[in-house]
Amino acid sequence: MRGIQYLxxxxxxxxxxxxxxxxxxxxxxxxxxxxxxxxxxxPDLGLxxxxxxxxxxxxxxxxxxxxxxxxxDISSGVFQTLTARVVTVCTxxxxxxxxxxxxxxxxxxxxxxxxxxxxxxRLSPEVEEATDDALLKIxxxxxxxxxxxxxxxxxxxxxxxxxxxxxQDPPQILAAAAACAANLxxxxxxxxxxxxxxxxxxxxxxxxxxxxxxxxxxxxxxVTDNDQLRQQVAAGKLRPWITPELHPAHFTVSRLPGSEExxxxxxxxxxxxxxxxxxxxxxxxxxxxxGEDSIKAEAEEGTQAQQRRRLAEELRRKRRRRRIPQAKxxxxxxxxxxxxxxxGVAELAASAASGSGGGSRRAVALREQRDTAQQAxxxxxxxxxxxxxxxxxxxxxxxxxxxxxxxxxxxxxxLLSDQPCAMRLQHCPGAT
Numbered sequence: 192m193r194g195i196q197y198l199x200x201x202x203x204x205x206x207x208x209x210x211x212x213x214x215x216x217x218x219x220x221x222x223x224x225x226x227x228x229x230x231x232x233x234p235d236l237g238l239x240x241x242x243x244x245x246x247x248x249x250x251x252x253x254x255x256x257x258x259x260x261x262x263x264d265i266s267s268g269v270f271q272t273l274t275a276r277v278v279t280v281c282t283x284x285x286x287x288x289x290x291x292x293x294x295x296x297x298x299x300x301x302x303x304x305x306x307x308x309x310x311x312x313r314l315s316p317e318v319e320e321a322t323d324d325a326l327l328k329i330x331x332x333x334x335x336x337x338x339x340x341x342x343x344x345x346x347x348x349x350x351x352x353x354x355x356x357x358x359q360d361p362p363q364i365l366a367a368a369a370a371c372a373a374n375l376x377x378x379x380x381x382x383x384x385x386x387x388x389x390x391x392x393x394x395x396x397x398x399x400x401x402x403x404x405x406x407x408x409x410x411x412x413x414v415t416d417n418d419q420l421r422q423q424v425a426a427g428k429l430r431p432w433i434t435p436e437l438h439p440a441h442f443t444v445s446r447l448p449g450s451e452e453x454x455x456x457x458x459x460x461x462x463x464x465x466x467x468x469x470x471x472x473x474x475x476x477x478x479x480x481x482g483e484d485s486i487k488a489e490a491e492e493g494t495q496a497q498q499r500r501r502l503a504e505e506l507r508r509k510r511r512r513r514r515i516p517q518a519k520x521x522x523x524x525x526x527x528x529x530x531x532x533x534x535g536v537a538e539l540a541a542s543a544a545s546g547s548g549g550g551s552r553r554a555v556a557l558r559e560q561r562d563t564a565q566q567a568x569x570x571x572x573x574x575x576x577x578x579x580x581x582x583x584x585x586x587x588x589x590x591x592x593x594x595x596x597x598x599x600x601x602x603x604x605x606l607l608s609d610q611p612c613a614m615r616l617q618h619c620p621g622a623t
Contacts, residue, residue: 221315247277259288318582325585339594340593342357342364366621371619410431413429414587435582587601590610
């Protein structure tokens with residue numbers, strides 16, 4: 192999202208049209224709908240994704256740690272002389288990235304980045320529905336006031352280690368967050384008579400819970416990428432916080448189709464960029480800063496482990512798969528098909544082994560059809576997992592008051608919602 196916001200500024204400065212092309216796991220508009228700016232690659236534009244986008248004559252890939260060649264080319268005037276109709280850029284650069292004088296600067300503490308985010312995006316109907324479902328499961332109806340806190344710890348499935356953004360243990364972080372939320376809601380008149388609770392942040396968890404919970408008329412909803420913490424909250428062990436039972440997994444699925452070297456390059460750049468991204472997220476930030484370069488996916492508790500294993504296996508099979516060469520024509524007739532596809536494949540394969548060229552071709556066709564269906568199912572499941580992940584974003588966006596983690600995920604949520612009742616979690620006494 193933040194990379195698209197940055198490129199919107201680039202497009203405006205260089206008099207180009209911004210278009211967003213995403214193939215995997217589904218088009219961007221399945222998760223985010225255009226708001227005031229329509230960035231969709233629609234058929235009426237006369238652009239072919241394979242020819243004009245994937246095989247575009249000029250492509251920039253800008254990682255967190257590499258130099259910004261796009262900025263250099265804009266600054267030198269090279270970019271402005273490009274004759275290609277389509278120039279593609281792949282980046283997750285922060286939306287406030289400096290444009291070397293050619294692109295007007297924006298302040299990370301101003302309102303411009305929020306205006307830009309809300310002009311580009313709104314949640315898709317499917318994500319809105321997933322957000323409704325997640326909140327209903329913890330007893331919150333649409334339109335009901337609640338407090339939300341986002342705690343980005345790391346440690347979700349697919350990540351190798353915790354991020355180290357907080358020095359306190361999760362129970363202490365949540366105790367401080369609860370005390371901070373009580374003061375914040377009182378300051379905005381949402382809990383008349385609520386006592387100041389900042390001192391409770393330094394108290395033991397039980398005392399902090401009592402101080403914050405005594406007047407906690409609003410539900411306190413936790414959004415976190417740490418599965419263990421989420422399970423503890425869902426089990427009622429860290430009151431007053433509650434959380435929907437969505438369980439995150441970290442995976443990367445973005446690449447340009449048809450390019451053999453892209454997956455390896457992406458893995459290398461991702462590993463090089465992670466440390467730089469984490470360093471950015473530790474800095475003191477304003478309302479317009481983003482700080483994480485990851486894709487999360489979430490699923491319901493009972494099936495998450497099976498889904499992750501199945502997705503990993505299907506993706507490995509997809510990478511290994513090669514087109515099966517057709518057998519030479521031979522004598523003999525093909526056997527009849529059984530009632531199921533698997534039976535038909537088995538019989539046709541047996542017929543091909545005995546010299547049936549027609550049976551071999553039919554076996555190949557059935558196998559390819561089955562593989563195509565499996566791949567489509569994997570893509571659909573990935574898309575559904577991302578919809579559930581985006582429901583976390585929706586929970587943060589709908590909150591009456593929000594506590595923002597040093598993370599691009601919650602910062603983007605705040606940019607899109609622009610809640611006046613908001614505070615950075617690192618400013619809560621005892622949280623960091």
